[in-house]
Amino acid sequence: MRYEKNMSNILVVLAHPNLSASKLNKTLKEAIIDLPNVTLNDLYTSYPTWQIDAAHEQQMLVANDVIVLQFPFYWYSTPALLKEWQDKVLAWGFAFGTEGTALVGKKILVVTTTGGAQESYSETGQNKHTVEELLLPLRQTASLCGMIWQTPVVVHGATTISDEDLAKAASEYQKLLASL
Numbered sequence: 001m002r003y004e005k006n007m008s009n010i011l012v013v014l015a016h017p018n019l020s021a022s023k024l025n026k027t028l029k030e031a032i033i034d035l036p037n038v039t040l041n042d043l044y045t046s047y048p049t050w051q052i053d054a055a056h057e058q059q060m061l062v063a064n065d066v067i068v069l070q071f072p073f074y075w076y077s078t079p080a081l082l083k084e085w086q087d088k089v090l091a092w093g094f095a096f097g098t099e100g101t102a103l104v105g106k107k108i109l110v111v112t113t114t115g116g117a118q119e120s121y122s123e124t125g126q127n128k129h130t131v132e133e134l135l136l137p138l139r140q141t142a143s144l145c146g147m148i149w150q151t152p153v154v155v156h157g158a159t160t161i162s163d164e165d166l167a168k169a170a171s172e173y174q175k176l177l178a179s180l
């Protein structure tokens with residue numbers, strides 16, 4: 001199924017604590033799940049007790065060229081299990097440090113969804129910063145690991161987005177992954 005010539009192997013690390021109640025992330029996930037070069041790693045399903053298998057996660061990272069982190073924006077950051085995943089998996093000697101070069105040269109794409117409208121994520125808006133600015137800790141984490149940061153995909157307005165705009169965002173996400 002995977003490893004077709006000229007296609008990057010893509011690992012989508014999805015972190016949503018209640019995917020069955022999700023609108024945006026569920027729609028985005030459904031748009032990309034059948035792509036032949038995509039492996040989905042649904043963290044909250046894989047680790048209901050939060051005992052992350054770091055060695056297994058590291059193997060999956062090594063086996064893929066593009067790493068996608070997909071999650072709802074929670075307090076201007078990731079849901080907690082994705083932070084736990086970072087803390088356990090991006091270990092010294094693997095992701096950073098003199099011999100920690102496993103992730104060097106891999107592309108990293110953040111795909112996130114917000115409750116706030118796009119206008120609220122600006123200098124003059126309620127959230128004072130763009131989502132891209134607020135993603136700085138993840139961007140610097142990627143940089144320290146030698147990964148190549150891709151322009152994030154942000155789908156705004158969980159309760160206000162139209163079905164049409166959500167379908168468009170899902171289709172663009174699918175096209176983007178197919179093109180990487």
Ligand SMILES: Cc1cc2nc3c(=O)[nH]c(=O)nc-3n(C[C@H](O)[C@H](O)[C@H](O)COP(=O)(O)O)c2cc1C
Pocket residue numbers: 016021022023024025026071072073074075076077113114115116117158
């Ligand atoms: C604990 C928590 C924290 C949240 N923090 C933010 C936030 O900082 N900014 C924001 O725009 N929305 C925030 N939201 C709203 C979610 O981002 C929004 O409900 C989610 O992206 C919708 O995606 P879904 O349909 O896949 O659940 C938060 C929601 C929860 C439950």
